[in-house]
Amino acid sequence: MKQNGSDPAGGTGTIARYSLHDAIVGRLRDMIIEGELTPGERIYEGPLCEKLGVSRTPLREALRFLASEGLVELTPNRGASVRRFSARDVEDMLVVIRAMEELAGRLVCEQASDEEIAELRILHDTMLEHYRAGNRLEYYKTNQLIHITLVRLSHNESLIQAHAGLHSRLKRIRFIGHSGPEKWAAAVAEHQEMIDALEARDCHALIDALGRHLANAWLRVKDQV
Known part of the structure; x- marks a missing residue:
């Protein structure tokens, strides 16, 4: 070779x-x-x-x-x-992912160290750099790493494993969710709300931001599924 x-x-x-x-x-x-x-x-x-x-x-x-x-x-x-997923498959998986990440967000707010929250800030800033450069694939990979890291920092192994199984199936769907400048900008703004709430350890604001972000993820992709 x-x-x-x-x-x-x-x-x-x-x-x-x-x-x-x-x-x-x-x-x-x-x-x-x-x-x-x-x-x-x-x-x-x-x-x-x-x-x-x-x-x-x-x-x-x-x-x-x-x-x-x-x-x-x-x-x-x-x-x-x-693998092809139906619209119902995708919507059902996003509903479960939303519940998992809201739980993870609450656990991280309550338990994470300042160093762990700083780890998410670094990923967020890296994601913004890719966004400003228009590098969609690297933006997407960093974006997804943020979600994975948030769940990992819950330190709940059952949650981490269950989330990983669904998360891997939604890779293509989550990628098309920020196709087009308006959808992409909206997703970035939602992530900004999430990191701001996390750094303030405002659990209610973080859960609200995560819930809206993942509800909007379905709205952004449903016409393309």
């Missing part, structure tokens, strides 16, 4: 040999999130192996991993396809 020193998780060149599994998983996940591989689309191994510069064995391992995340479906005698 050719090695060209490219970023193992991004770019358009072939994938370097180091961290091969993570690199393939990351590239395929990005292709699904950005819509290069569309919901319901069958994934043909041959062309994809050629595109990524990898063999079938690591590609299949990566597809199995993405199936465990809920992004890919594996069908006997048919192979892999990008």
